[in-house]
Amino acid sequence: MQIRVAGIVPESVVDGPGIRFVVFVQGCPHHCPQCHNPETHDFQGGQVWEVAAIIDQFQELPMIAGITISGGEPFCQAEACAALARAAKKMGKNVNVYSGYTYEQLTERARRDAPVRELLHLTDLLIDGPYMHERRDLNLAYRGSPNQRIIDVPESLENGTVVEWKGR
Numbered sequence: 001m002q003i004r005v006a007g008i009v010p011e012s013v014v015d016g017p018g019i020r021f022v023v024f025v026q027g028c029p030h031h032c033p034q035c036h037n038p039e040t041h042d043f044q045g046g047q048v049w050e051v052a053a054i055i056d057q058f059q060e061l062p063m064i065a066g067i068t069i070s071g072g073e074p075f076c077q078a079e080a081c082a083a084l085a086r087a088a089k090k091m092g093k094n095v096n097v098y099s100g101y102t103y104e105q106l107t108e109r110a111r112r113d114a115p116v117r118e119l120l121h122l123t124d125l126l127i128d129g130p131y132m133h134e135r136r137d138l139n140l141a142y143r144g145s146p147n148q149r150i151i152d153v154p155e156s157l158e159n160g161t162v163v164e165w166k167g168r
Contacts, residue, residue, distance in 0.1 A: 001051045003080035006040040006072055008054065010061060015143035016096035016125060016142055017167060018065025021058045023084060025072040034133035036144060040072035050164050055087040066094035066124070075099055075106060078115035085122035096123040103128045103151050103162055124167055126151040 004026040009015075012022045015157060026046030039045065039120060058067060067088040074081045074097050085095045097119065099106065110117035119136060120126075127143050127150055135145040155163040 001052050001080055001083055002048050003054070003063040003077055003084075004043070004046050005049045006037065006046040007053070008057070010057065011064070012068065014142070015070060015098075016066070016127075019063060020066055020068045020096065021061060021064045022068045022070060023054060023081075024070050025074050025077050025081065027102065028071050028073040029076065030073060030130050032100065032131040034135070034136075035131060035165050037071065042077075046072075051083045051087075054084060057155070058084075058088065059091065064093065066096065068096040068098070070098040071100075073100055075101060075116055075119065078113070078119045082115055082119040082122060085119060089122060095122055096125040096127065097123045098127045100130045101128065103149070103153075103156065120153065121157065123153045126153050 002128035006024040006026045008112045009022040012020045015022045024040055026040055030040045031041055067084060068082060069081050088095050106120050110120050127148055132145040132147055135147060137146055150165040152163045152165045
């Protein structure tokens, strides 16, 4: 299986709690003004990787807390991103996903799209919603604007309502 990738950061402390392995997927339909990663918007940009090669690279870093899948828009490559998330879970690692879609939009899409449903169900923390430059706040943990929520996905799915993450 292949995935189109804008870049990989093997060790990051700004893309979620702990030291994280970050995959920036290529392609994004949102085009948020003043996006932090505008080079990821073009669906034909970046490089094509074998998902297995990314998993191999991730496995070589045992001190990593988990994987963060950012973008671009991960849910536009949900099947390949779900494969990454499955592999991380098998290694006992957690999964964070950044999406310009809201949790509510994703749960609606998940009803009719199995790869979206699988990726959502494998996600521990979802940072949702579009970046809004006019609301930019550099004091927020792991997000750029306050409309973006850090959602505890397992709790949210269990409760049937959004449960925001209470950690830092």
